[in-house]
Amino acid sequence: MAEAPLRPSRFFCHRCSAEISPRLPDYTCPQCDSGFIEELPEERR
Secondary structure (H helix, E strand, O other): OOOOOOOOOOOEEEOOEEOOEEEEOOOOOOOOOOEEEEEEEOOOO
């Protein structure tokens, strides 16, 4: 059985109030440089 393709984790920046792809390895927002981000739960189909 084939595995589902890996999708990058989704994050939410609480300062920008936007879904973002964080800068790694520091996990900061690329828009405002805040570290106040939260990983969003995986969507179920």
